[in-house]
Amino acid sequence: MVDGRIGELSGGDMKLDVQWGGALFKASASVQSIGDGVADAGSIISAYFQKEMAAYSLADLPLGGPNPWVGLRATDHLMRTVPEITENLAPRTWSISAPLQPRM
DSSP states (O other): OHHHHHHHHTTTSOOOOOOOTTSSSOGGGHHHHHHTTSSSSOOOOGGGGTTTTGGGGGGGSOOOOSOHHHHHHHHHHHHHHOHHHHHHHTTSSOOOOOOOOOOO
16 A cells, blocks of 8 residues: 555655565664665664664653644654754664655
């Protein structure tokens, strides 16, 4: 499902081979493994890596709202534009990808 949509949106230039949790490495090894290229891309749960991803703790504040998408976009904006956050993330071996756009 996701692979087909990614292929469609990229004109066939991208293909995903989705490997679910634990298939390639343990969650506790995800930062190192993705950084080492075990996978070309991946999701990292920042709560598991509080020291390495301290800047992301801002997104874990218990603030609610009627639209989770607005919160996601605000967090993405902070991660990309606030100098202190981008400097904290700069020495890492990963990059922040643009969030996928929701279907309307």
